[in-house]
Amino acid sequence: MIFDNTYARLPSRFFQQISPVVVEKPSLIRINTPLAKELELPLPDNQIQLAELFAGNMLLDGMDPIAQAYAGHQFGHFVPKLGDGRAVLLGEILTSKDARFDIQLKGSGPTTFSRGGDGRSPLGPVIREYIVSEAMHALGIPTTRALAMVLTGEKVHRETELPGAILTRIARSFVRVGTFEFFAARQDVDGLKQLTDFVIQRLYPEALDTEIPAATLLALICDSQARLLAKWMSVGFIHGVMNTDNTALSGETIDYGPCAFMDHYDPAQVFSSIDHQGRYAYNQQPLIAQWNLGCLGGCLMPLFHADEDAATDIGETVLATFTPTFAHHYRTAMCAKIGLSKESDDGFAHVKRLLELMHQDHADFTETFRRLSGAVTETSSFAALFSTHPEIEHWLSDWHVLLGREPRSKESIIQSMRATNPAFIPRNHQVEKAIQAAETHGDFSKTHTLITLLDAPFSDQPKYAEYLLPPTPSEQVKQTFCGT
Ligand code: AMP
Numbered sequence: 001m002i003f004d005n006t007y008a009r010l011p012s013r014f015f016q017q018i019s020p021v022v023v024e025k026p027s028l029i030r031i032n033t034p035l036a037k038e039l040e041l042p043l044p045d046n047q048i049q050l051a052e053l054f055a056g057n058m059l060l061d062g063m064d065p066i067a068q069a070y071a072g073h074q075f076g077h078f079v080p081k082l083g084d085g086r087a088v089l090l091g092e093i094l095t096s097k098d099a100r101f102d103i104q105l106k107g108s109g110p111t112t113f114s115r116g117g118d119g120r121s122p123l124g125p126v127i128r129e130y131i132v133s134e135a136m137h138a139l140g141i142p143t144t145r146a147l148a149m150v151l152t153g154e155k156v157h158r159e160t161e162l163p164g165a166i167l168t169r170i171a172r173s174f175v176r177v178g179t180f181e182f183f184a185a186r187q188d189v190d191g192l193k194q195l196t197d198f199v200i201q202r203l204y205p206e207a208l209d210t211e212i213p214a215a216t217l218l219a220l221i222c223d224s225q226a227r228l229l230a231k232w233m234s235v236g237f238i239h240g241v242m243n244t245d246n247t248a249l250s251g252e253t254i255d256y257g258p259c260a261f262m263d264h265y266d267p268a269q270v271f272s273s274i275d276h277q278g279r280y281a282y283n284q285q286p287l288i289a290q291w292n293l294g295c296l297g298g299c300l301m302p303l304f305h306a307d308e309d310a311a312t313d314i315g316e317t318v319l320a321t322f323t324p325t326f327a328h329h330y331r332t333a334m335c336a337k338i339g340l341s342k343e344s345d346d347g348f349a350h351v352k353r354l355l356e357l358m359h360q361d362h363a364d365f366t367e368t369f370r371r372l373s374g375a376v377t378e379t380s381s382f383a384a385l386f387s388t389h390p391e392i393e394h395w396l397s398d399w400h401v402l403l404g405r406e407p408r409s410k411e412s413i414i415q416s417m418r419a420t421n422p423a424f425i426p427r428n429h430q431v432e433k434a435i436q437a438a439e440t441h442g443d444f445s446k447t448h449t450l451i452t453l454l455d456a457p458f459s460d461q462p463k464y465a466e467y468l469l470p471p472t473p474s475e476q477v478k479q480t481f482c483g484t
């Protein structure tokens with residue numbers, strides 16, 4: 001492993017060079033050892049130095065910390081200057097396999113982009129991001145990863161005093177749609193060109209030798225967003241704050257502030273306390289992703305063609321690919337959930353009928369799909385999940401007709417369904433309980449348990465059976481908060 005900090009070699013207006021602020025008394029909560037191995041990080045072998053490193057008190061040779069500049073549309077409104085106000089990019093890791101990763105501290109103190117904030121993070125959001133981002137990874141969904149979390153030994157002041165913490169996270173790149181918007185808003189075409197070259201080299205080298213590399217880049221990003229959104233939708237994930245500054249060009253899920261997995265199926269579900277209009281509701285997410293890509297397309301226009309009309313045509317043609325690409329991946333993923341190896345109009349219509357019954361019945365999204373594989377051979381216990389008996393019986397018998405057309409055995413259908421419908425997701429009420437115990441008693445046992453069991457979301461893990469259950473009415477979490 002070496003550090004090769006290419007972003008820090010871009011012109012100085014791309015970032016602020018900054019050292020993380022030293023914290024008082026850091027202590028390690030958890031380190032993700034398999035990920036550290038994959039990154040080939042030369043880690044100190046004692047807890048004290050590990051805590052110093054992941055608190056930003058100590059740097060590894062070759063790190064060159066910066067805070068990245070970006071802008072963004074937040075809830076549809078443009079903010080020309082955001083940037084890493086509470087994060088520091090320590091450097092770019094280059095592994096012996098030529099894989100490149102950004103390593104970043106989140107909650108490590110103020111930067112020039114802090115806009116009055118303290119640059120710190122309370123413990124709760126750090127635990128939440130660690131648990132949920134690693135769960136997403138185990139579910140096979142592209143995401144930033146959590147490498148470590150430490151307590152700072154300092155208090156942060158929100159409505160009350162809370163323990164402070166820092167998350168170390170990893171991404172293929174932290175460049176966002178909002179990074180392009182930063183330069184476009186300043187009509188800095190040189191900056192846009194350099195950023196485009198950077199992103200192509202780093203994430204989409206296949207765009208290099210094409211006729212209009214910037215247009216190919218947009219097409220590839222549309223494709224990766226479409227795939228990502230299909231995956232979110234297929235597990236009931238609600239991001240909660242799909243602003244353009246939270247749309248990573250790598251196609252990785254980023255920013256776990258107010259995110260949540262839905263329990264009972266409701267297509268209009270919203271959790272975030274600040275999303276008053278339901279802009280980022282579950283069923284709005286694909287449309288919002290497309291809107292965000294439109295913002296990116298607008299920024300790239302000057303690189304498509306010197307003539308504005310021609311540039312607009314190019315951009316619109318590329319952006320129009322999002323909807324059919326998303327539809328293909330979404331339909332494929334949803335058909336797979338009911339055991340169909342290929343998507344089809346029949347199969348997808350059948351998925352939609354099930355979703356309607358689930359909605360009517362307040363059925364739990366994860367539990368319903370997980371238990372469906374049992375109904376390949378025996379339908380009564382699955383049917384008992386529903387109050388609408390004749391309708392679900394009817395659905396099940398039509399489903400068996402569809403399954404009968406599958407060119408594979410019942411066993412292989414069951415196996416594929418169990419590999420696509422998770423048993424375990426980071427349920428909100430469990431995450432909240434883990435955070436509560438850590439915040440109030442310094443007890444991290446629930447946090448560690450959740451991280452462990454969510455590493456194998458498709459296995460039954462009988463000893464964790466209680467974590468399969470949807471929340472009781474009194475446990476139900478109705479709202480989530482950004483937690484900044
Ligand atoms: P985030 O919620 O981390 O995506 O941040 C969105 C914007 O708010 C970024 O410009 C951050 O720099 C800023 N921000 C959020 N929380 C803080 C904080 N505690 N201190 C400073 N800036 C913050």
Ligand code: MG
Pocket residue numbers: 245246255
């Ligand atoms: Mg953000």
